[in-house]
Amino acid sequence: MKAVFRIMPLVILPFTISFPTAVFTYWLTSNVFSLVQVGFLRIPAVRRKLKIPDRIKHDPSVLPHSEGFLKSMKSGWKNAQSAQQLQERERRIKHHLDLASKGPLRQTFTHNPLQQKESSSTTLGGDGRDKKRPWQDTIG
Known part of the structure; x- marks a missing residue:
């Protein structure tokens, strides 16, 4: 990703050069200012003066194993499907x-x-209703 972000301004420049002058000037000055700011903040003396803490360097052996891009996309897709199914189930229950x-x-x-x-011998009552189904009149 670092390489992509470093190369992206060079790739975008030919496309943005045909923009109207005001947009191109804004884009160019904004990016130049950002690059100067990042370069300036990397100087250790400036970081000490501004009381910016040193960068933490993590030991790669301690960090959790990161799965590849495709695996993370697949697991994200499965998680999204599971969440959608759960929402659908909750909606059905509420309905x-x-x-x-x-x-x-x-x-x-x-x-x-x-x-x-x-007893199974008498299935009909005196009023003609089925005695096996006394709740029959409550069904709509």
Whole structure:
């Protein structure tokens, strides 16, 4: 990345030279000022005078192993997919709960656990409703 940032101004220069004069002048002075500032701040005496701490040099053997660009892109893609699936699942649950809080009751069990088991010989009650389904009138 350092090499890219060092070469980029040289690559961009031919493209920006055809810009209107005001834009090109702004771009050129801004970049020259930035390069001078970076060069100036690299001088150890200036860093001491401005009380800028020394750069920390990390031991590469202590740093965590960095995976390659493609591996990090793949893992990032998988993480994004997982996050999207989780959001979709939460949205479905919320939608389901919203539906459950409105409208008619829905059957969520195969038998009514509050009713005692009846004999299988009598399946219809006196009013013609199925005794095996006492919750039938609550279903919309």
